[in-house]
Structure formats: C-alpha cells, structure tokens
Amino acid sequence: MKITDLLIKPILTEKANAQQESLRKYAFKVNKKANKLEIKSxxxxxYGVNVIAVNTLVVPGKNKxxxxxxxxxxxxxxGYKKAIVTVAEGETIDLYANI
Structure with a gap:
C-alpha cells in the first residue's frame, strides 16, 4: 500500500492539538486495512521522525x-480508523507545512 493510500489526513481537533503540545502524540485518519507496522513506517x-508507539482505534459510524x-x-x-502516533522526544511533526 502506498503512503498516500495509507494516511488519509491528520486530525486537527482541540483535543488532538492539546496532545501534540504536551504528550508528543499526533492523530491521523488512516485506511481501515492498515496495521500498526505500516502506519509506523x-x-x-x-514526516522524517522516529515513531515510538502507534495506537489504533476504529471510530464507529453514526446514524443521522x-x-x-x-x-x-x-x-x-x-466510520473510520484513527491512529495516535507518539514520536521521540525532541521531535515534532509540522502538520501545517503543506497548507
């Protein structure tokens, strides 16, 4: 699977931004078929950073x-799959660089 098929977009919410600043954790919306090793690589x-941990969860769909x-x-x-990625200390991911 290509990187562009694997990573859909970063999640930029208030909670995700708070985790970025204090815990070095970044949230991404990823392909449902992706596993942790593929997401890490x-x-x-x-982004050119060292990833320490990858946590994944599947957000269920909602009735509207x-x-x-x-x-x-x-x-x-x-629904979609969310990956929360922890990077090494001293490293950051600039999510706003390509805007």
Whole structure:
C-alpha cells in the first residue's frame, strides 16, 4: 500500500492539538486495512521522525436523521480508523507545512 493510500489526513481537533503540545502524540485518519507496522513506517518515511508507539482505534459510524417536507430522511455517517502516533522526544511533526 502506498503512503498516500495509507494516511488519509491528520486530525486537527482541540483535543488532538492539546496532545501534540504536551504528550508528543499526533492523530491521523488512516485506511481501515492498515496495521500498526505500516502506519509506523509511513509516518517515518513521510514526516522524517522516529515513531515510538502507534495506537489504533476504529471510530464507529453514526446514524443521522433529518426532517424535511417529505418526512424523516435516515442515513449513516461512515466510520473510520484513527491512529495516535507518539514520536521521540525532541521531535515534532509540522502538520501545517503543506497548507
């Protein structure tokens, strides 16, 4: 699997930013079929940092409903896989460099 297929995008939320500053942990949305070893090698190759640990979790999809003139419309927001990557001390990942 290529790096661009493996890493979908970084997660930039308030909680993720707090972990980046204090714990050197970065959150990424990754391909559901990716394993920890593939994620580790992709992060090290793409960002040029040493990865200490990779934690993964699958965020489940959510049911969504909305009310229209025709009645209720039901849908599902798809789930995704999240990887939380811890980098070595003294190293950082600049997520805003390519914006």
């Amino acid at each position: 992709a992060i090290e190759a793409f 409903t909305r009310y229209t003139k025709a009645g209720f419309i039901k849908g599902v927001k798809s």
